[in-house]
Amino acid sequence: MKFSHFRDILAVAETGSLRAAGRHLGIAQPAITRSIREIEQELGVTLFERHAKGVRLTEMGQVFVRRAQAIQSEIRRAREEVEQMKGQAIGEVSIAVSTASSMSLMPSAVTTFRKRYPDVVLKITESFFQPVEADILSGRIDFYVGPLDQSNISSQFSVEKLFDNYRMVVARKGHNYGSARSLADLMDARWLRPALSDRSTEGDLEAAFERLGLPAPNIVVHARSALITLLTVANSDLLTILPQQWIEFPLTANLVEPLLLDEGVMTAAPMCIARRQDMPLTPVAEYLCDLMRRAGEHFMHRRDKAGGVAQIAPR
Structure with a gap:
């Protein structure tokens, strides 16, 4: 099983057709077909089934793609972490934030982050936790910041309450x-x-x-x-x-x-930060996470100094 197998299968799963995947990767369609056939033979299962407009994942294919996405994300992170530890501020950070956290925490955190890492690509998704839970586990999103009921969270996540x-x-x-x-x-x-x-x-x-x-x-x-x-x-x-x-x-x-x-x-x-329990963030992602943490502390300080929410809506 080669990295190119993961690359090709993810491209086909994303585009929905062998031809579109070939165009996306700049590879001839027969090479994509051969790559998929090789991995299917090795696994002993069918990953894609044909339909009128292309192909779709089988149940086994869906399971494999979830793992392949995590592997691809970790390979990217490994490469970026090495480069960042060598002093090169490159790579990307992907986060999910709720509307409320984007209003109260993100402005100051992102401003400071961009000043230190102007060449790092920052991807921001507005969402609550449940819709991006699988993306955090697969590595497509580094961490989530927003309201979170901690009583129903899987042990696969590390959750830190901000306020x-x-x-x-x-x-x-x-x-x-x-x-x-x-x-x-x-x-x-x-x-x-x-x-x-x-x-x-x-x-x-x-x-x-x-x-x-x-x-x-x-x-x-x-x-x-x-x-x-x-x-x-x-x-x-x-x-x-x-x-x-x-x-x-x-x-x-x-x-x-x-x-x-x-x-x-x-x-x-409560407002929380949620991330994968078993995998550390890259240095750049960890820096942004810490900025969000500090922004949460500043928010609490401002709220306490102003008299808390009681000043806005007294009981």
Whole structure:
């Protein structure tokens, strides 16, 4: 089994056809076909099955590709780590961040990182943890920064808590409910439910109403995008619940504002860093991870100095 076998199979899996994989790699299609046949003979299984528009992975092929992606990522990391230890600031770092962490942590961390490593390619994916869990294990993403419920995390991950996280009821600037001081004042409101970090928290809004003996909130919009959430709430009379970071971020603070309710804030999953347990980061990726850690410390310091979330939404 050669590295070229992994390269060819991953190219075919990504492009969906032998011809497209050959063009992508700059290799003749017969060579790609021969490479796949060799590895299938060695493994004794079929990795691809043909269909009208190309090929697709078999169940065995999917298993093999997951491992091949991890091998390819680790080979790349090994090469980059050696070069970085030799003093050459090259390579790439790939991270996944939630919207809230990108607002509160990423600006300062990325600015400092780019100054030190201007030639390193930085790949940033906006996501919660669950959609990128497999990519972290395969090595396609170095680490994740965002809200995370640590109770259900596999031991394959190392998780470091940065700070506690909170969400608040939010409305557009100048909303009629701006003077509301209790959830009881919002019984006639219509709500937008944003995508949250963990499905176990999706009933928090309803639970808050239920604890007060109030009818369930009238949720009329479900949004799976941070941009759609912001634009919809800022341009309508809908209310929503958002992380504290949205209220403090200059670009969003000008569009929406928190309602200072007597019930206070809603606890959310804490902000964390998650990475593979069994594999160290490259020196460059470790540096960025440490910058995110420091940014988290600065965020906590600013919040504590300002009186915490209680100043934003007193109980």
